[in-house]
Amino acid sequence: MRIERLELERFRNYKCQAENFDSQCNVIYGENAQGKTNLLEAIFYLSCGKSPRAKTDREMIEFCSSSARLLAKVISRGREFQVQADIFSGRRRKFTVNQVPVKTAAALGDIYHTVLFQPEDLHLIREGAAARRRFMDMALCRLRPRYASALAGYERAREQKTRILRDYNERPDLLAALPEFNEQMIYLGALVIQYRCQFSLRLGEYASLHHRECSGGKETLEVQYKTVSTVENPGADIGILTDQLQRHMENHKEAELASRLCLSGPHKDDILVKIDGREAKTYSSQGQTRTAALALKLAEREIYRNAAGEYPILLLDDVLSELDPRRQEFVLNRIAGGQVFITCCEEDRLPDLLGGKVFHVEQGKIV
Numbered sequence: 390m391r392i393e394r395l396e397l398e399r400f401r402n403y404k405c406q407a408e409n410f411d412s413q414c415n416v417i418y419g420e421n422a423q424g425k426t427n428l429l430e431a432i433f434y435l436s437c438g439k440s441p442r443a444k445t446d447r448e449m450i451e452f453c454s455s456s457a458r459l460l461a462k463v464i465s466r467g468r469e470f471q472v473q474a475d476i477f478s479g480r481r482r483k484f485t486v487n488q489v490p491v492k493t494a495a496a497l498g499d500i501y502h503t504v505l506f507q508p509e510d511l512h513l514i515r516e517g518a519a520a521r522r523r524f525m526d527m528a529l530c531r532l533r534p535r536y537a538s539a540l541a542g543y544e545r546a547r548e549q550k551t552r553i554l555r556d557y558n559e560r561p562d563l564l565a566a567l568p569e570f571n572e573q574m575i576y577l578g579a580l581v582i583q584y585r586c587q588f589s590l591r592l593g594e595y596a597s598l599h600h601r602e603c604s605g606g607k608e609t610l611e612v613q614y615k616t617v618s619t620v621e622n623p624g625a626d627i628g629i630l631t632d633q634l635q636r637h638m639e640n641h642k643e644a645e646l647a648s649r650l651c652l653s654g655p656h657k658d659d660i661l662v663k664i665d666g667r668e669a670k671t672y673s674s675q676g677q678t679r680t681a682a683l684a685l686k687l688a689e690r691e692i693y694r695n696a697a698g699e700y701p702i703l704l705l706d707d708v709l710s711e712l713d714p715r716r717q718e719f720v721l722n723r724i725a726g727g728q729v730f731i732t733c734c735e736e737d738r739l740p741d742l743l744g745g746k747v748f749h750v751e752q753g754k755i756v
Contacts, residue, residue: 390463390464390465390466390501390502390697390699390700390701390702390727390728391410391412391463391464391465391702391727391728392410392432392461392462392463392501392702392728393409393410393412393462393463393464394407394408394409394410394461394462395407395408395410395428395431395432395459395460395461395462396458396459396460396461397431397457397458397459397460398457398458398459399450399451399454399456399457399458400427400431400449400450400451400457400458400459401424401427401430401431401449401451401753402423402424402427402451402752402753403424403427403428403431403451403753403754404451404753406753406754406755408748408755410728410730410746411728411745411746412728413728413729413743413744413745414724414728414729414731414743414744414745414746415728415729415730415731415745415746415747415748416731416733416736416743416745416746416747416748417429417730417731417732417733417747417748417750418732418733418734418735418736418747418748418749418750419734419749419750419751420734420751421734423750423751423752423753424750424752424753424754425706425707425732425750426442426706426707426732427753428730428732428750428755429505429704429706429730429732430442430443430449431459431461432461432503432702432704432730433503433505433704434449434459434474435459435461435472435473435474435497436497436498436500436501436502436503436531436702437494437495437497437498437503437530437531438474438482438484438493438494438495438497439494439527441505441507446476446477446478446482447478447479449476450476450477450478454478455477455478455479456475456476456477456478457475457476458473458474458475458476459473459474459476460472460473460474461473463500463501465500465501465699466697466698466699470486470487470500470501471485471486471487471488472484472485472486472497472500472501473485473486473488484496484497486500495530495531495534495537495538496534498530498531498532498534499534501701501702502531502532502693502697502701502702503701503702503703503704504686504689504690504693504701504702504703504704505704505706506686506703506704506705506706506708507706507707507708508706508707508708508710508711510524510682510686510708511678511679511682511683511708511711511712512678512682513682513685514662514669514670514673514678514681514682515670515678518657518658518659521659521660522656522658522659522660524660524685524689525585525588525589525658525660526540528588528689528692528693529584529585529588532588532692532693532696533584535580535584536580536581536584539577539580539581539584540577540581542573542577543573543574543577543578543580543581543654543655543656544656546570546573546574546577547570547574547651547654547656549566549570550567550570550571550574550651551650551651553566553567553570554645554646554648554649554650554651555649557646557649571638574634574638574654575631575634575635575638576627576631578630578634578654578655579627579630579631579634580627581655582616582617582620582623582630582634582655582658583623583624583625583627583630585614585616585623585655585658586614586616586623586624587624588692589612589613589614589660590614590624591688591691591692591695592612592660592685592688592689592692593610593611593612593613593688594688595684595687595688595691595692596610596612596681596684596685596687596688597609597610597611597612597684599683599684599687599688599723600664600680600681600683600684602719603680603683603684603715603716603719604677604680608664608665608677608680609664609665609666610662610663610664610669610681610684611662611663611664611666612660612661612662612663612685613660613661613662613663614658614660614661615658615659615660615661616655616658617633617634617637617653617654617655617657618637619633619634619636619637619640620633620634620637621633634653634654637653638653638654640653641653662681662685664677664681669681676713679712679716680716683712683716683719683720687720687723690703690727694726694727699727700726700727700728701727702727702728702729702730703724703727703728703729703730704729704730705720705724705729705730705731705732706732707732707733707734708720709721709731709733710733710734721743724743729743729745731743736749
């Protein structure tokens with residue numbers, strides 16, 4: 390799985406750029422705010438139709454332009470694909486694969502996968518539950534289209550229920566629709582929980598191995614999926630999960646009406662990370678939490694490899710500069726086997742260590 394060629398037009402600060410890449414390692418260096426991260430953003434966007442930082446497509450279009458075009462020539466599963474995205478200001482975006490339109494952005498994940506590692510990911514353990522849910526959701530939505538559909542449906546139902554809870558005092562008739570949205574949230578929530586449970590099991594399996602290696606065998610990492618309290622086994626059959634979710638929702642019915650908030654469901658889920666039996670978020674040092682975050686991201690890569698049969702494209706956005714030499718060495722020793730893009734401010738020693746190609750980015754151009 391690799392990007393052979395990338396073409397950008399009016400994307401961020403790239404007016405017009407086309408480049409061929411190495412099948413193994415690509416080091417992209419340059420000063421800050423020159424376009425290194427934009428290059429990785431384009432590769433990530435073409436793999437899933439989402440940006441890791443832009444809230445709207447308009448933010449990715451060059452200033453004073455009304456559209457942008459991204460095109461990648463990809464080798465995946467022994468076949469060649471041409472993936473293209475056309476994004477517009479004020480109009481719906483378009484995706485094509487081999488010049489054939491695709492209906493949803495999720496279909497892009499069938500072509501190639503990416504794992505993006507950014508400096509903020511090093512704080513994944515210390516942040517609130519929302520950050521770890523987002524980590525789970527972004528990985529699962531690209532791995533499992535059915536999960537993406539279930540999650541989207543669940544969030545729509547939750548939004549409608551929240552509106553009813555917020556407005557029912559002024560419009561009591563709205564309460565008549567509440568059972569319908571509760572039913573949707575229970576069924577779709579059960580699917581979400583089941584997928585998250587399976588993902589967390591695999592995540593813990595691989596992350597514990599990586600963490601043990603990085604710590605020199607001195608520490609043990611555990612990953613535990615946390616969901617609503619009435620769910621005894623998140624890996625149970627859908628029928629059992631729906632019964633337990635329904636019980637939880639009934640228990641919180643009066644509290645939801647009083648608070649006008651949706652209090653029951655997997656939208657409050659979390660991943661509990663423990664190091665040597667203690668919760669890492671609370672008790673671990675900065676070095677330990679960074680090692681745990683590294684282990685989670687590298688575990689995500691292994692999960693993709695098992696699902697697709699080949700390594701995903703790994704995007705390391707200025708991560709190495711945030712790590713001490715020992716952790717830098719650990720990451721560099723674990724990225725073999727697939728195509729890698731690494732951004733950094735200086736060329737440094739990476740090309741000697743990794744081989745491949747080196748690209749210098751300056752003012753939105755690869756020079």
